[in-house]
Amino acid sequence: MRVRFAPSPTGQLHVGNARTALFNWLLARGGSGGVFILRIEDTDAERSTRESEAAMAEDLRWLGLDWDEGPDIGGPHGPYRQSERLHLYQSYAQELLSAGNAYYCFCSPGQLEADRQAALSEGRPVKYAGTCRQLSAVQVAGRLTAGEHAAIRFRVPERDAVVFTDLVRGEVRFAIDVIGDPVVLRADGTPAYNFAVVVDDALMEVTHAIRGEDHLSNTPRQILLYDALGFTPPQFAHLALVMGPDHSPLSKRHGATSVAEFRTRGYLPEAMVNYLALIGWSPRGDAADSSSGDDSELVPIDQLARRFSLDRVGHSPGVFDEEKLAWVNRHYLKTADPARIAELSVPFFVEAGIPMAPDDVGIRFLTAAMAMVTSSVDRLSQVPARLAFLFDYDAERTLTDEQLRREMSSEGARAVAVALAEELAGAPRLDRERFRAVASQVKARTGQKARALFHPIRLALTGRPEGPELDLAVPALDLGADLPTHAGIPPIAGSRERAAAFAAAL
RNA sequence: GUCCCCAUCGUCCAGAGGCCCAGGACGUGGCCCUUUCAAGGCCAAAACACGGGUUCGAAUCCCGUUGGGGACGCCA
Numbered sequence: 001m002r003v004r005f006a007p008s009p010t011g012q013l014h015v016g017n018a019r020t021a022l023f024n025w026l027l028a029r030g031g032s033g034g035v036f037i038l039r040i041e042d043t044d045a046e047r048s049t050r051e052s053e054a055a056m057a058e059d060l061r062w063l064g065l066d067w068d069e070g071p072d073i074g075g076p077h078g079p080y081r082q083s084e085r086l087h088l089y090q091s092y093a094q095e096l097l098s099a100g101n102a103y104y105c106f107c108s109p110g111q112l113e114a115d116r117q118a119a120l121s122e123g124r125p126v127k128y129a130g131t132c133r134q135l136s137a138v139q140v141a142g143r144l145t146a147g148e149h150a151a152i153r154f155r156v157p158e159r160d161a162v163v164f165t166d167l168v169r170g171e172v173r174f175a176i177d178v179i180g181d182p183v184v185l186r187a188d189g190t191p192a193y194n195f196a197v198v199v200d201d202a203l204m205e206v207t208h209a210i211r212g213e214d215h216l217s218n219t220p221r222q223i224l225l226y227d228a229l230g231f232t233p234p235q236f237a238h239l240a241l242v243m244g245p246d247h248s249p250l251s252k253r254h255g256a257t258s259v260a261e262f263r264t265r266g267y268l269p270e271a272m273v274n275y276l277a278l279i280g281w282s283p284r285g286d287a288a289d290s291s292s293g294d295d296s297e298l299v300p301i302d303q304l305a306r307r308f309s310l311d312r313v314g315h316s317p318g319v320f321d322e323e324k325l326a327w328v329n330r331h332y333l334k335t336a337d338p339a340r341i342a343e344l345s346v347p348f349f350v351e352a353g354i355p356m357a358p359d360d361v362g363i364r365f366l367t368a369a370m371a372m373v374t375s376s377v378d379r380l381s382q383v384p385a386r387l388a389f390l391f392d393y394d395a396e397r398t399l400t401d402e403q404l405r406r407e408m409s410s411e412g413a414r415a416v417a418v419a420l421a422e423e424l425a426g427a428p429r430l431d432r433e434r435f436r437a438v439a440s441q442v443k444a445r446t447g448q449k450a451r452a453l454f455h456p457i458r459l460a461l462t463g464r465p466e467g468p469e470l471d472l473a474v475p476a477l478d479l480g481a482d483l484p485t486h487a488g489i490p491p492i493a494g495s496r497e498r499a500a501a502f503a504a505a506l
Numbered sequence: 507g508u509c510c511c512c513a514u515c516g517u518c519c520a521g522a523g524g525c526c527c528a529g530g531a532c533g534u535g536g537c538c539c540u541u542u543c544a545a546g547g548c549c550a551a552a553a554c555a556c557g558g559g560u561u562c563g564a565a566u567c568c569c570g571u572u573g574g575g576g577a578c579g580c581c582a
Contacts, residue, residue, distance in 0.1 A: 008582050044581060109580070116579085125508045126578045151580050169511070178509050178578080186580040193582045217510055217577040240512075240575080247574060275518095282519045284530065297519085297531055314519075316512045317575055324518065324532040330545085376544040386544090439541090454541030466543035 002207045003028050004037035005060075005067075006197070008044065009053035012258035015320060016212065016242040016250060018063060019276040023239060024210050025065045026277070026301075026308040037204060038070030040081045041197075043190050048083070059259040063269050064301055069204075077204040082196050089191035092199050092229060093152050093184050101157075101228040102184055104140050104150040105132040127180025128153070149187040154195070154225060156181050162220035167208070167237035167310045174220040182221050198222050202231035210237040210310070213317075237310050240280055240317045250320050262325075266348060266380030268336065271329035273301050278328075279318040283307055298331050326378040333374045341374055342366035345383040352384035354391050355490055362487035369476050372468035389462040389473065390480055391490040393498055395505040398463040408459065414506060415446040416456040421503035424496045429478035432471055435495075439470075460502040461495050 005021040007013065013021075028034030038057070042048035057072065069075025079085055096102035107115075112128075119126045133155065144150065156179050163173045184195040191199070201209055216238045226233040244254035256262055262272055277299070284295045299307065333341065342363055349356040358366055373386040399405050407413060419442045430438065443453050454470060461474055474495055481494030493501075 006582090010582080041582060047581080105580085107580090112579080119578095120507065123507045127508090149580095153580095166511095172510070174510070180578080183580050188580080190580085192580065197582090212576090213511065214576055214582090218582095220510095238511080238576095243575080245517080249575085278518060278531090280518085282530090284520050295520085295530065314512095318519090319517055321517050321532065327532055334545090373544095375546085449541090451541055458542065464542090468542095468544090470541070 001034045006039040006041050008041040010047040013056045013059040018259050026305045029305040035068045038067040042083045102152050105153045106150050151183045151187045152185040153181040154184045168313050194221050198225040206234050209234045213238045213240050243317045243319050267329050268332045271332045275325045275328045277304050280314040338370040339367045341370050345380050348380050349384045357488040359488050362489045372472035393463045393493050395501040412448045413456040417460050417503050419445045421499040424499040431475050435474045461498050
């Protein structure tokens, strides 16, 4: 099986396209000997950029979708950029021409547009009127030598219909008379999309063309082209599109739409992949796994590759649901290696204004601290706020808060803060056990318990009314307080210093 | 306008004629756990678009309507 992902490098990798890429990749990796090809469709020189191509490649790699043949690594059927294959398209266009399956078209863009509008307003099917179809060889030669620019159009053959079997939709039929003669080569010698795909898919020996549903109505045109060129068409599979919450195509006004944006929002690639697979496909109900009773929707990529199949892909458009993505992300955040999460969260700290350039010692500290946040956070971008209490502590500032000041104004709360400071004065750094011991000392001395005990302690030591469990937060503070400066982490005040400062500020 | 595709809870899916007065997941609501916010556990509400057929029997098959999406480019 040879499949391909063929983006046009005109911007960011859209999540809808990422899903198409994923489905192709899963199929290639699921069986044995599958080949996944990356082809760049850059025939639109105006809009295509190398920057975009590089960005898309990076996004694919980030997702974990590697390719076996592509512009950067080559392969037996290269080149893999359409802009570098122009000679191929030209020679196949000549072949069509000499076989009488194509003809020169001198119609001006203005003329074509006028025809279109006329057809539209008269309620006729919109397709090429066939103006240049019957031009004689002499006429053509004359106009060509006169220097007129001409495109080359494919001559759609006389037939009833084009019928093909779509792997996800079943039999699809198009009457021939709705298909106008498509341009094969533009006047500037570059190929039109429908022609380039056919030549490329044939030459690259693509066996399955798996793409978005927006290409469904292009398919009959392409099949006709395969026939005229003497190629065997691949199998086709058209995937329903990904929509926004209002069922219109997912676009910027719905929020993030590109893989890169989701990455900068702090989603993990494995979450993105798992979630994308869940739009239009489900791990439930396939025979292999219903027996094992495993119907969890949390399926890592290698399992996806094993279980994915086209015949279980849905037919209707799916709404992209960021809430569910977040849920999937939470799962992977919790199960991922904390060291990796620590590593990945560094740029998010910087982004949040907490300078962070950790060395090995710093990373070890962050890694230890990760344990108390990954279970309560949706995305990496929320990690800094959750850990800000470590690096950003100011007793005075905390007590400026109206609400918190009031909470600390009670007899009991003050007593707790004072007792805490006294217990901690001169005390060694706290680990979990020592913190518990201190807490019960304070409890014994003040008679406060539960919330009345721990809330003032939290305020005093973290400066915030909420946050991770104190059992974890306090030892982290004191671990951080002794960090060497080379660790690359902002200075952290220890519990002893905080308790003293807080009591003083009361 | 013409052609093509699609149609189960708010959302993503399961359901391939009786197992379905429809099942799971996300989200939502409630309860529990709890030193806070989360997380976690449990429970609940929530759908077969509509109308005709076919059949002993339809969410499942057929037709139509409606609704949504796509295409109709010398964009891809």
